[in-house]
Amino acid sequence: MTDKTYYITTAIHYPNGVPHIGHAYEMAGTDAMARFKRLDGYDVRFLTGTDEHGIKMAQTAEAQGMTPKELADKNSAQFQRLAEALNLSNDVFIRTTEERHHKASQAIWNKMLENGDIYEGKYAGWYSVRDEAYYDESELVEGEGGEKLSPQGTAVEWVEEASFFFRLSAFGDRLLKLYEDNPDFIGPASRKNEITSFVKSGLNDLSISRTTFDWGIPVPNIDGHVMYVWVDALTNYLTGVGYPDIESADFKKYWPADVHVIGKDIIRFHAVYWPAFLMSAGIELPKRVFAHGFLTNDGQKMSKSLGNVVDPFEIIDDFGVDPVRFFFLREVNFGNDGDYGREKFILRCNADLANDFGNLAQRSLSMIAKNCEGKVPVPGNLTDDDKELLKACADAIDVGRKAIDRNHVHAAVSAIWDVVGEANRYFANAEPWALKKTDPERMNTVLYVTAEAIRRLAIQAQAIVPDSAAKFLDMLAIEQDKRMFAHVGDDHMIASGTELPAPSPVFQRFDKDA
Ligand code: ME8
Numbered sequence: 001m002t003d004k005t006y007y008i009t010t011a012i013h014y015p016n017g018v019p020h021i022g023h024a025y026e027m028a029g030t031d032a033m034a035r036f037k038r039l040d041g042y043d044v045r046f047l048t049g050t051d052e053h054g055i056k057m058a059q060t061a062e063a064q065g066m067t068p069k070e071l072a073d074k075n076s077a078q079f080q081r082l083a084e085a086l087n088l089s090n091d092v093f094i095r096t097t098e099e100r101h102h103k104a105s106q107a108i109w110n111k112m113l114e115n116g117d118i119y120e121g122k123y124a125g126w127y128s129v130r131d132e133a134y135y136d137e138s139e140l141v142e143g144e145g146g147e148k149l150s151p152q153g154t155a156v157e158w159v160e161e162a163s164f165f166f167r168l169s170a171f172g173d174r175l176l177k178l179y180e181d182n183p184d185f186i187g188p189a190s191r192k193n194e195i196t197s198f199v200k201s202g203l204n205d206l207s208i209s210r211t212t213f214d215w216g217i218p219v220p221n222i223d224g225h226v227m228y229v230w231v232d233a234l235t236n237y238l239t240g241v242g243y244p245d246i247e248s249a250d251f252k253k254y255w256p257a258d259v260h261v262i263g264k265d266i267i268r269f270h271a272v273y274w275p276a277f278l279m280s281a282g283i284e285l286p287k288r289v290f291a292h293g294f295l296t297n298d299g300q301k302m303s304k305s306l307g308n309v310v311d312p313f314e315i316i317d318d319f320g321v322d323p324v325r326f327f328f329l330r331e332v333n334f335g336n337d338g339d340y341g342r343e344k345f346i347l348r349c350n351a352d353l354a355n356d357f358g359n360l361a362q363r364s365l366s367m368i369a370k371n372c373e374g375k376v377p378v379p380g381n382l383t384d385d386d387k388e389l390l391k392a393c394a395d396a397i398d399v400g401r402k403a404i405d406r407n408h409v410h411a412a413v414s415a416i417w418d419v420v421g422e423a424n425r426y427f428a429n430a431e432p433w434a435l436k437k438t439d440p441e442r443m444n445t446v447l448y449v450t451a452e453a454i455r456r457l458a459i460q461a462q463a464i465v466p467d468s469a470a471k472f473l474d475m476l477a478i479e480q481d482k483r484m485f486a487h488v489g490d491d492h493m494i495a496s497g498t499e500l501p502a503p504s505p506v507f508q509r510f511d512k513d514a
Contacts, residue, residue: 006042007254008034011262012051012094012236015075016060019082020302021328021340022263022295024312028325029292029334029409030261031088036404036412036463038089040397040485045254047240048083049094050076054132054229058215068215072097085316086325087466092240096217096232100239105232106220107244111281112166113220123163123207130154131265132229134207152265164209164225171276172203178275178285186271187290187407188335191264195271206273234274238283246283257286259407264291290407293337295328310340319510322465323349329464330417334409346510353468356420357461358507360427361472364450365503367432367443376451376476377444378496386449389426392419393456394489400460416460423453448496451476456488471506 010030013023027048034046052072061071076095083090094101112118126135128150135150143149150156179185179196186192209225210216216226235243241255242248262270270289278285296302302309316324327345330352332338368377382390396415403411427450435443458472462483473483477498 002041002043004042005045005253006034006037007045007047007241007257008037009046009237009240009257009260010048011260011266012049012096012233013079014054014056015050015052015072015079016056017304018075018078019312021297021310021312021315022302023079024082024086024324025295025328025332025338026261026263026292027083027086027088028328031086031090032325032329032409032412032463033259033261033404033407035089035466036400039459039463039483040401043253045092045241045250046088046090047092047094047237048079048088048090049092049236049240050079050096051229051233051236052076052095052097053216053226053232055129055210055213055215056132058213059129061215069097082312085313085321087321089466094236094240096236098239101232101236102217104239104243105217105227105235108235108238108277108281108283109227109231110220111283112277115280115282117167117170117280118164118208119167121163121165121205122161123165124160125158125207126150126156127159128152128154128156133269136204159212161211162225163207163211164219164222165205166208166231166273166277166280168203168206168273168276171279172199174279175199175203175272175275179271182287184288185275185285186267187288191267191271191291195267198268199272203272230269230273231277234269234277237286243283256284259288259290260286261290261292261407264293267291288407290335292334292407293332295332296337296339298341299339315345319345319349320508322468323353323507323510326353326413326465329409330413332410334407343512346512349507350509352417352420353465353507354509356417356424357457357472358505360420360424360450361454361475362503362505364427364432364447364454365475365500368447368451368500369502371436371440372444372447374500374502376494376496376498376500377448379445379448380441382445382449385426385430386445389419389423389449389453390456390490392422393453396457396460397485397488400463413464416457416464419453420457423450423457426450426453448494452494455494459483459485459488468506475501475503475506477501 010026034044038044057068061068131150131152131154139151140148148156186195208228208231209219211224214226217232219225242250260270275285297308297310327348331348396419399415400412430446432443432446455476458469461469477500
């Protein structure tokens with residue numbers, strides 16, 4: 001048992017359509033952080049799921065001749081399938097249509113009501129169904145045909161209806177103090193500036209119930225009102241740890257969340273509305289909200305009308321899950337926008353996976369098979385070069401730890417792959433194939449050190465490319481319970497004499513002309 005806990009969440013995705021690579025990207029990045037923390041000895045709770053209420057769902061369902069629940073069931077299943085296809089290690093998959101979530105949402109509503117932050121009124125203003133968001137007139141931009149658009153470029157409509165309001169305007173100072181006292185609450189820093197200036201510009205009270213449709217969670221004790229979808233959506237993070245039972249073991253252990261990982265388009269909901277709801281309800285705030293960037297396809301924004309939306313299932317089928325996870329996390333700075341392109345994908349995976357990591361293992365382990373009777377050789381005295389490489393492998397964990405605590409997944413990946421590069425240079429310079437005749441003892445040492453370096457690096461790579469890293473560890477005959485970060489280091493060096501299975505290639509080389 002460990003007392004180190006870590007609660008991490010993705011956004012919950014709208015199942016109004018099938019998942020795209022933006023969703024896969026967020027899931028893979030969050031999964032890498034969850035796995036990293038588990039490998040580092042934390043008790044991790046990792047939540048993902050689907051956000052099933054709201055007008056967008058209701059309208060899409062109607063257009064497709066189904067009920068909203070049928071649409072939600074159909075597409076939520078696709079998101080669950082994606083979680084499996086991506087080898088996600090989530091502990092919870094939440095659906096907001098579940099009974100437990102209705103209870104949690106009604107409970108937080110009642111708390112905000114009891115604390116005097118909800119009042120009845122009438123909403124008159126702009127709404128974007130696409131964003132499920134209210135916008136102030138001053139935020140709107142003009143479209144090409146002179147029409148009004150949201151700042152995200154989506155259509156807005158004028159709405160007037162009876163509504164309950166949340167007294168968001170009363171929370172401005174408390175929110176600004178939150179950002180000031182907790183400089184890490186919003187990441188990356190650029191998002192913090194955006195949110196701070198939004199709050200400083202003055203907050204309006206927020207309409208939190210709707211009366212013109214019924215696909216939502218009923219407002220407790222009031223007929224005809226359903227909750228604004230974001231009130232219920234954000235509450236999912238509490239549902240996932242047992243709220244409203246705040247005495248439950250899960251809630252006590254995992255709340256407050258360590259980080260909500262989301263995309264840059266929904267930072268306002270997470271860094272303004274969500275902490276205000278929680279402050280009102282008297283619930284501790286999450287420690288951090290981190291917004292990753294958006295993915296494009298060959299430099300173009302993905303959209304259904306352009307027909308260029310990349311299907312994550314298709315690329316996983318084509319390339320395998322680990323190369324897909326690797327490409328996203330290696331190629332794109334988590335926090336910046338990034339681009340997917342087939343050619344770029346192939347170049348990156350061939351260079352870093354097949355050539356660097358794959359070849360190193362294949363070449364060194366084949367030499368062990370051939371020259372050392374398939375057993376981990378006995379090393380001679382270690383030289384400075386040997387020691388330096390092994391130290392670099394162990395030190396990468398510290399670099400990774402710092403990176404993951406800032407949600408810089410790409411930096412944790414670089415920390416590992418920089419040393420994979422070093423290990424390759426070490427192996428090439430040492431020329432063990434030439435030592436075979438001239439200095440077999442030194443050859444044994446080089447092969448031993450290389451195997452040990454692969455062990456150390458593969459343990460870390462389990463966070464990024466779990467299946468492939470496990471194959472490396474299997475080829476080194478590392479026991480299942482010796483694969484944590486605690487086992488990287490001099491106390492757990494690979495044992496000489498261990499019989500190794502015949503090595504086989506772990507990463508495939510892709511042909512860009514195929
Ligand atoms: O916003 N690249 O759901 P969603 C990267 N239900 N990330 C992208 C992306 C892209 N091209 N497109 C979308 C919602 N995302 C709400 C969230 S949370 C309480 C409720 C990201 O299905 C997006 O930023 O529209 C968000 O984090 C996630 O995918 C789900 O988007």
